[in-house]
Amino acid sequence: MNHSSKDIDHSLDPTVNDFMPGISVDNVIFGFHDQQLKVLLLECADQEHWMLPGGYIIKTESVNDAAKKVLTARTGLSEVYLQQFGVFGGLERSTPEVVNDFLKAMKVDAEKFSWHLERFITIGFFALVEFQKVNPKPDAMSLSCQWFDFHNLPKMIFDHSDLVDEALKTMRVQLRHQPIGYNLLPEEFTLKDLRTIYETILDRKIDRANFNRKMLSLGILHKKEKLFTGGAHKAPYLYSFDKSAYFAMLKEGFGLGF
Amino acid sequence: MNHSSKDIDHSLDPTVNDFMPGISVDNVIFGFHDQQLKVLLLECADQEHWMLPGGYIIKTESVNDAAKKVLTARTGLSEVYLQQFGVFGGLERSTPEVVNDFLKAMKVDAEKFSWHLERFITIGFFALVEFQKVNPKPDAMSLSCQWFDFHNLPKMIFDHSDLVDEALKTMRVQLRHQPIGYNLLPEEFTLKDLRTIYETILDRKIDRANFNRKMLSLGILHKKEKLFTGGAHKAPYLYSFDKSAYFAMLKEGFGLGF
Numbered sequence: 312m313n314h315s316s317k318d319i320d321h322s323l324d325p326t327v328n329d330f331m332p333g334i335s336v337d338n339v340i341f342g343f344h345d346q347q348l349k350v351l352l353l354e355c356a357d358q359e360h361w362m363l364p365g366g367y368i369i370k371t372e373s374v375n376d377a378a379k380k381v382l383t384a385r386t387g388l389s390e391v392y393l394q395q396f397g398v399f400g401g402l403e404r405s406t407p408e409v410v411n412d413f414l415k416a417m418k419v420d421a422e423k424f425s426w427h428l429e430r431f432i433t434i435g436f437f438a439l440v441e442f443q444k445v446n447p448k449p450d451a452m453s454l455s456c457q458w459f460d461f462h463n464l465p466k467m468i469f470d471h472s473d474l475v476d477e478a479l480k481t482m483r484v485q486l487r488h489q490p491i492g493y494n495l496l497p498e499e500f501t502l503k504d505l506r507t508i509y510e511t512i513l514d515r516k517i518d519r520a521n522f523n524r525k526m527l528s529l530g531i532l533h534k535k536e537k538l539f540t541g542g543a544h545k546a547p548y549l550y551s552f553d554k555s556a557y558f559a560m561l562k563e564g565f566g567l568g569f
Numbered sequence: 570m571n572h573s574s575k576d577i578d579h580s581l582d583p584t585v586n587d588f589m590p591g592i593s594v595d596n597v598i599f600g601f602h603d604q605q606l607k608v609l610l611l612e613c614a615d616q617e618h619w620m621l622p623g624g625y626i627i628k629t630e631s632v633n634d635a636a637k638k639v640l641t642a643r644t645g646l647s648e649v650y651l652q653q654f655g656v657f658g659g660l661e662r663s664t665p666e667v668v669n670d671f672l673k674a675m676k677v678d679a680e681k682f683s684w685h686l687e688r689f690i691t692i693g694f695f696a697l698v699e700f701q702k703v704n705p706k707p708d709a710m711s712l713s714c715q716w717f718d719f720h721n722l723p724k725m726i727f728d729h730s731d732l733v734d735e736a737l738k739t740m741r742v743q744l745r746h747q748p749i750g751y752n753l754l755p756e757e758f759t760l761k762d763l764r765t766i767y768e769t770i771l772d773r774k775i776d777r778a779n780f781n782r783k784m785l786s787l788g789i790l791h792k793k794e795k796l797f798t799g800g801a802h803k804a805p806y807l808y809s810f811d812k813s814a815y816f817a818m819l820k821e822g823f824g825l826g827f
Contacts (some may be wrong), residue, residue, distance in 0.1 A: 331591050374658025400632025434656050484822045488746035566743045
C-alpha cells in the first residue's frame with residue numbers, strides 16, 4: 312500500500328502512511344450575511360454534490376491542528392473560534408453504497424481511493440467566522456468553494472448534511488447558556504443586529520424588549536455612540552462586546568444562576 | 570503485524586485487524602454515593618496506577634456501541650445515559666515516555682503491545698449511573714474495578730486524569746442549561762438530595778431557597794408523599810421526575826429563555 316515518494320500527492324491521494332488511517336476531520340463553517348446564516352461548502356467534481364471542508368490527520372499533528380489547517384486553507388483566516396461538536400462513528404456512513412456515491416461524485420476511480428474504501432470515522436468541528444473577511448478557496452479535490460444559506464443547502468456527500476444539522480443543534484443549545492456573536496458581528500453593532508443572529512440561528516422571532524433586557528443584564532456589552540441614520544433621535548445605540556467579560560462568560564456559561 | 574487466529578486474545582492483545590487502528594474510547598463513569606461524586610476506575614497490574622474503563626472499536630461496530638459495550642461490561646448496566654464529551658487527539662498523549670509508562674504500569678512487554686506504540690486518539694464519553702445498581706467488574710487487563718471520590722483520584726495512566734477533569738467541566742456547564750439527576754437518584758428523592766448533587770458537582774454551596782424555587786419552576790418534578798421521618802410536620806416532601814418533561818428539557822435546554 313506504500314507509494315514511492317514521487318507518487319505522493321497528499322491532497323489528491325492520501326493512500327500514504329503519513330495519515331492516521333480511518334479518521335478525518337470535517338468543518339461546518341458558519342458565516343452571517345444579509346440576515347442569513349451561511350455555510351461554506353466545496354463543489355464536487357460531478358458539479359452536483361457538495362461537501363464540507365475537511366481533511367485527514369497527519370500522524371505528527373494534533374486533531375485540533377488538522378481541523379484548524381482546513382479552516383485556514385479554505386477561508387484564509389486564522390485565530391477563529393473552532394469547536395469540536397461530535398464524533399460521527401456510525402457504520403452507515405461507510406457502507407459500499409455510500410463510498411461508491413462518494414467516488415462517483417468525486418470522479419475518481421476506486422483504486423486511487425482504496426484508502427477511503429475502509430471504514431471512516433469523522434470528527435466534526437464548527438467555526439463561526441466573519442463573513443466579510445473570508446476568501447473562499449476550493450481544495451485540490453473540488454471545483455469551487457461557496458456560501459449557502461443553511462435553509463437551502465445543496466445535495467451533499469456522505470453524512471455531511473447530518474453534520475450541518477448537528478452543528479446547528481449544538482450551536483442552538485449553546486446559545487442558551489453561552490454568549491454568541493463575537494466572531495459573527497463587526498466591532499460595533501446594534502442590539503437588533505445581535506438579535507437577528509439569535510433569530511436566524513433559532514429560526515424564529517424573539518421578543519425585542521425581552522431580548523434587549525436579558526442581553527444588557529449579562530454585562531458583556533459596552534454602549535457606544537448612536538448609529539448615524541440622519542434622524543438622530545430615533546437612531547439606535549451601537550454596542551461592542553466587553554471582550555474579557557464575553558470570554559469569561561463563554562467559559563462559565565449562564566443559566567439557572569444559583 | 571498479523572497474528573495467526575490462535576494467538577488472538579482481543580482483550581489482552583489487540584494487535585489484530587479487527588480493530589480500528591489508532592482510536593480508542595474511554596469512559597468516565599460517575600456515580601453518586603455518601604454525598605460524594607464517585608468515578609469508577611480500573612487498577613493497573615503495577616498496583617500503583619489506575620485507568621478509565623476503555624476499549625477499542627471493532628471495525629464492524631459503531632463508536633457509540635463500542636463505548637456502551639465498555640460501560641456494560643464494567644458496570645453490569647445497560648440503558649444508561651452515556652455522552653461523548655470530546656476527542657483527545659494531542660500528540661503529547663502518545664510520546665514514547667507516555668507509552669513506556671503505560672507499558673510499565675500494565676506490566677506487559679512492548680512487543681506484545683506494538684499496536685499501542687503507534688499514536689492513539691481517544692474519544693471520551695461520560696456516564697451517569699445509579700451507584701447502588703453497579704456491580705464493578707475489572708477487565709482482563711486490570712486487577713480490580715473500584716469507585717473513587719473525584720476529590721481523591723489515584724495516580725492515573727496516560728491523560729486519563731485530564732479526561733476526568735474535562736468530563737466534569739462538561740457536566741458543570743450542562744448543569745446550567747440541562748436537568749440532571751435522573752440516573753443519579755432513586756425513583757423518589759427530596760429537594761435536598763437533588764441540591765446535594767448540584768453542590769457536589771459544582772463543588773460549592775448553593776442557596777437552598779433560591780435552588781428550590783428555580784427547580785420547582787422548571788416543571789420537571791412531581792410532588793409525592795412526605796418523607797417518613799417520625800416527626801411528620803417537619804418532614805420534607807419527596808419528589809420524582811416527570812420523565813417526559815425531564816427528557817424534553819434535556820433536549821431543549823433552558824437558559825435565557827427568550
